[in-house]
Amino acid sequence: MVATAMQSVRTVLRRPYAHLAGLAITVLVVQQFVESSSSLFLVQLMALYALAALGLNIILGMAGLLSVAQAAVMALGGYTAGLLMIKAQLPFVVALLVAGAASAVLSAFVGLAALRISSHYFILVTLAVAEALSLLLINEEDLTGGYNGIGGIPPLVIGGLDLSSPLALAVVAIVTLFIGWYVADALAASRSGHGIHAGGADPQLAMASGINVARLRFGASVTGGVYAGVAGALYAETLLYLGPGDFSLGKALLILLIVVIGGMGSNAGTVAAAVILVYLSEGLLRLTTVGPLVYGLGIMVILVIAPNGLDGVARRLRRAFGRILERRVAR
Amino acid sequence: MSPDPDAAVRVRGVRVLFGGVAALDRIDLDVVEGEVFVLVGPNGSGKTTLLNAVSGFVPLAEGSVELFGEDVTRRRAHQRADRGIGRTFQSPRALQSARVTDLLSFGLYRHDPRSWAGEVFRPLRALRLDRQVDERFRTVLDTVGLPDELLHEELGSLSHGQMKMVDIARALLGEPRVLLLDEPTSGLNQGEIDKLHEIVQGLRTGGCTPVLVEHNVQFVVDLADRIAVLHQGELLALGEPRATLSRDEVVEAYLGPKGRLAHRDGGHQAETRN
Numbered sequence: 001m002v003a004t005a006m007q008s009v010r011t012v013l014r015r016p017y018a019h020l021a022g023l024a025i026t027v028l029v030v031q032q033f034v035e036s037s038s039s040l041f042l043v044q045l046m047a048l049y050a051l052a053a054l055g056l057n058i059i060l061g062m063a064g065l066l067s068v069a070q071a072a073v074m075a076l077g078g079y080t081a082g083l084l085m086i087k088a089q090l091p092f093v094v095a096l097l098v099a100g101a102a103s104a105v106l107s108a109f110v111g112l113a114a115l116r117i118s119s120h121y122f123i124l125v126t127l128a129v130a131e132a133l134s135l136l137l138i139n140e141e142d143l144t145g146g147y148n149g150i151g152g153i154p155p156l157v158i159g160g161l162d163l164s165s166p167l168a169l170a171v172v173a174i175v176t177l178f179i180g181w182y183v184a185d186a187l188a189a190s191r192s193g194h195g196i197h198a199g200g201a202d203p204q205l206a207m208a209s210g211i212n213v214a215r216l217r218f219g220a221s222v223t224g225g226v227y228a229g230v231a232g233a234l235y236a237e238t239l240l241y242l243g244p245g246d247f248s249l250g251k252a253l254l255i256l257l258i259v260v261i262g263g264m265g266s267n268a269g270t271v272a273a274a275v276i277l278v279y280l281s282e283g284l285l286r287l288t289t290v291g292p293l294v295y296g297l298g299i300m301v302i303l304v305i306a307p308n309g310l311d312g313v314a315r316r317l318r319r320a321f322g323r324i325l326e327r328r329v330a331r
Numbered sequence: 332m333s334p335d336p337d338a339a340v341r342v343r344g345v346r347v348l349f350g351g352v353a354a355l356d357r358i359d360l361d362v363v364e365g366e367v368f369v370l371v372g373p374n375g376s377g378k379t380t381l382l383n384a385v386s387g388f389v390p391l392a393e394g395s396v397e398l399f400g401e402d403v404t405r406r407r408a409h410q411r412a413d414r415g416i417g418r419t420f421q422s423p424r425a426l427q428s429a430r431v432t433d434l435l436s437f438g439l440y441r442h443d444p445r446s447w448a449g450e451v452f453r454p455l456r457a458l459r460l461d462r463q464v465d466e467r468f469r470t471v472l473d474t475v476g477l478p479d480e481l482l483h484e485e486l487g488s489l490s491h492g493q494m495k496m497v498d499i500a501r502a503l504l505g506e507p508r509v510l511l512l513d514e515p516t517s518g519l520n521q522g523e524i525d526k527l528h529e530i531v532q533g534l535r536t537g538g539c540t541p542v543l544v545e546h547n548v549q550f551v552v553d554l555a556d557r558i559a560v561l562h563q564g565e566l567l568a569l570g571e572p573r574a575t576l577s578r579d580e581v582v583e584a585y586l587g588p589k590g591r592l593a594h595r596d597g598g599h600q601a602e603t604r605n
Contacts, residue, residue, distance in 0.1 A: 182451070187450070189450050190443075194437060205498075205501075
């Protein structure tokens with residue numbers, strides 16, 4: 001009986017209803033309760049980092065490829081979109097598409113390494129790609145402005161609609177996040193998603209099941225890259241200015257931590273962790289001097305208590321709740 | 332060995348080297364479609380290596396492997412799976428936090444109707460497909476004698492025996508034409524062993540040829556149509572189980588020269604040790 005109840009709960013909580021409801025509630029809450037432009041800026045950042053982290057979750061959480069290149073891939077998306085809008089006066093939507101494609105190509109390039117190189121060396125390759133891109137952004141001054149970065153990115157307009165107010169930008173970021181989340185959940189539930197997951201969990205077992213692990217790793221890298229590229233393009237619209245420091249290794253580690261703390265492979269956990277960690281890193285770290293210390297210790301404590309991240313905690317709670325229900329019913 | 336047109340698996344002159352040592356040395360074998368074929372032999376005799384050679388998990392130094400008449404020597408493991416080779420592992424070690432349904436989904440991969448685009452654009456159809464897949468998983472769990480409540484359990488919470496049965500269920504979902512089972516009875520209790528016996532028999536009637544690596548001699552004698560005895564990477568004997576197992580060279584390989592004498596004197600069945 002509990003099982004049937006759980007089943008119907010699961011059906012209601014399913015795609016696409018859960019995502020539509022979540023989107024509506026989030027937008028409503030932000031619109032009603034978040035007023036200051038600095039808070040709205042924080043909401044934008046949360047949504048965009050969540051989006052980039054969802055991409056990394058496909059690469060790391062599902063395919064098992066430990067990459068620190070996700071911030072670099074996001075940077076490429078941001079710079080591509082920004083430069084296309086500034087120098088070629090392209091509309092945002094076109095710039096967004098090109099940015100997504102460019103990031104996909106860079107991420108695919110990184111993914112190619114994963115086909116040949118075992119996991120320990122793969123992270124070094126991603127580190128090298130991240131460093132190379134950052135040097136490129138600094139040294140190609142004519143194009144990227146070097147350390148000064150690129151300014152004067154035109155404010156967000158989609159189809160003649162001015163969306164450059166903080167609230168509108170936040171809503172655009174949230175809508176994009178929920179679309180990305182929905183698509184990522186659909187991937188996880190699909191044949192390809194199970195194949196990617198299998199390749200990450202146990203490559204031998206995956207191959208024995210007829211799964212082309214190499215091809216799916218590559219596909220996961222490309223898909224994860226698109227997420228970062230889209231997040232980067234929206235990031236450009238959020239700041240209207242981009243510098244190489246916006247996508248430092250620190251940002252790469254933040255995205256990595258979001259996935260790890262969220263619970264590898266869990267999209268909901270990733271989004272929740274993004275909200276928490278972006279809030280902490282932007283609020284706590286900026287406002288207090290002991291912030292970084294508390295932040296670092298906090299993360300260590302979380303990883304010790306909950307090695308499977310927020311998703312692991314949620315699962316444990318669900319199981320405990322199920323047992324309590326079961327006992328009630330038994331009585 | 333005479334060529335057999337019905338061979339499900341044909342191994343010819345297969346040689347596998349591990350750092351210069353021959354783990355398999357020029358093995359010739361035919362597995363006939365529809366028979367229960369069992370590989371036996373002491374530890375380190377190359378049984379698992381032979382399974383790996385057939386399923387594409389070790390490179391061959393020499394020789395060839397054919398599946399249903401097609402040379403697959405140059406094919407990679409997943410391509411061989413596509414051509415009908417299924418296999419289980421001695422100790423399946425997929426992620427502990429993955430659930431039973433995840434592992435079964437890996438197995439269903441080749442026949443999984445849930446495409447990504449379908450999941451994105453047709454969520455209601457996806458819901459229906461999910462129910463179908465769920466039903467399929469419950470059926471296959473039933474086939475291997477596991478309760479369907481296990482479906483949403485984490486793999487880490489299963490017993491060793493349950494885990495092995497789930498891995499068999501995983502392999503069955505790929506609808507293999509040849510199923511390689513690597514020491515399926517190790518770590519199983521008697522009830523599970525009986526169930527396994529039933530599963531292997533069922534495979535044959537379902538048109539799948541089972542090939543087992545097995546230590547449990549009693550299990551083998553009851554079940555196998557033919558057995559092959561491997562010793563130090565070479566094929567020592569091949570044939571009907573009881574007769575083959577009591578051949579002198581086989582007993583000697585297992586128990587040493589003294590064991591052979593004891594076997595003669597005692598006249599009891601050769602017991603293998605892990």
